[in-house]
Amino acid sequence: MKLRTEVLIIGGGATGTGISRDLALRGIPSVLIEKGDFSTGASGRNHGLFHSGGRYAVSDPEAARECMAENKILRKIAPHCIEETDGLFISLPEEGFDYRERFLRSCEKVGIQNTLLSRDDALELEPELNPSLLSAVKVPDGSIDPFALVLGNAQDAEGHGAKTLLHTEITSLIINGDKVTGARARDLTQGEEYSIEASYIINATGAWANQILKLAGLRIGMTLSKGSMLITNRRLTHRVINRCRPPFDGDIVVPNHTVSILGTTSIRLEEIENFGVTPHEVSLLIQETSKMIPAIQETRFIRAYAGIRPLFQSEEKGEDRAISRGFVLMDHGKNDGIKNLITITGGKLVTYRLMAEKTSDLVCQKMGVNVSCSTHLKPLPGANRPTGLTEQLKQFSINREETLCDCELVQRKEVDELLKTDKLKDLQDILHRTRLAKGTCQGGFCIHRLFGILHDLRMIEGDSNEALKQFLEERWKGIRPILWGAALKEEELIESIYKGIFNLIPTPPSPLEEEGEGGGSRH
Ligand SMILES: Cc1cc2nc3c(=O)[nH]c(=O)nc-3n(C[C@H](O)[C@H](O)[C@H](O)COP(=O)(O)OP(=O)(O)OC[C@H]3O[C@@H](n4cnc5c(N)ncnc54)[C@H](O)[C@@H]3O)c2cc1C
Structure with missing residues (x-):
């Protein structure tokens, strides 16, 4: 098979789908892989x-300004993906007031709305805060649903003619003199290989940027930094809670629907694949965040996970938190003599739209096309959907039918609708799109219902129990680091359900795991 397009976008995160949408709205054809x-x-x-920019106000004013500006735009174009919670930067006695004064001055300079609250006012807003706090500064932080944001961009792009190929990997670039004329791709579900010709190639692969550039014999100075996070089984605060001090491990708690997310660490990595959360990181996160919210010491956790930040810099050793969180747009025509190759990496989820705008502007400039960006004006599909937990609960009780996932209130009809489309290639595709198994039981009490449906529809190739085991092994990776107390008891119950009722026989451990070095196999 051979495909041809004007712009080939590699990477289906916020940046890649944002570019796909931006180009589609400008009438420029693209394929995203x-x-x-x-x-x-x-x-x-x-x-x-959903950054207000506060976290970078002191250390990186340019990144803070970008966050602030995009914060205002996203509230208009993607209100259904955002919960407007506000955020507090709290000062504890060990910090004193020095950093708070710098923080307030920096917010003023950058243009971030801020209100200084007394200890008592802060405690009235958030009773779970450490009562020995000195004061708090309120800023317009919030929380954002990245899955809904990315899907919204992809859906709008496709609605305007863009094409997307998921579960497909770029394996090589086809280079002809000073141009990349296309790429070779492999469909990872069917094993089929094909080539795609394109006039312009955009590398939007984030932390994988150098893996793609290597295919053209290039590289950029980039550091990889792992950040780990923990999810609690209940929402601890209404607002985002930040520690008012220079950036450090365990200084933020973000509410998200019915849970809270504790973050984060910063650990330099050489490799991207197979990164996990270590017991040391779990202890560090609990120790540091519980200084802001003491109840964290007694809280039950439902999952640990990690992500990789691509930080652009010369690769000298240094403090990763000091590297700019702004983005890098690189025209390899100017830098390396490969005229039609562009890399966009770094930045934040909150600045994805701006990154996409600047990248699309560069493509238009190279094409000699004069069409302006409109993504800051046009709302994403679903922007008029009711938002907020209360509103969603109201809708759920009005339209209530057979429920598959009780934690995330996913109804069977939602899954049935999705299964009618021909886009699903993997179980995770269903979970990403519905949030089934993403709630406090992490699928323990609901995933077998989905497997029952898929089995009846003959949508699982081979033995359904083998596929169920694979899901449980994947789930185990996120649960293993947080197993103690009540979470351990629940896991024992879930294990007995799957082994007892579904007769799942455990997979024998690999030799590495037997030596006690691996992630461990459970089911
Ligand atoms: C720990 C952590 C916490 C963060 N917290 C926040 C936050 O709270 N708020 C915020 O605004 N930002 C946050 N960020 C930053 C934000 O997540 C990123 O800036 C943003 O998601 C980057 O999106 P992207 O599309 O550029 O990259 P990615 O989302 O990484 O997308 C790159 C894609 O390229 C694909 N890919 C790679 N190689 C190939 C190939 N050969 N072929 C095809 N596809 C390929 C990958 O599968 C991947 O999906 C955080 C980041 C980390 C790591």
């Missing part, structure tokens, strides 16, 4: 903080 599902990379592995 993603090796997993949408949001497989950092776009599905972050805190979901």
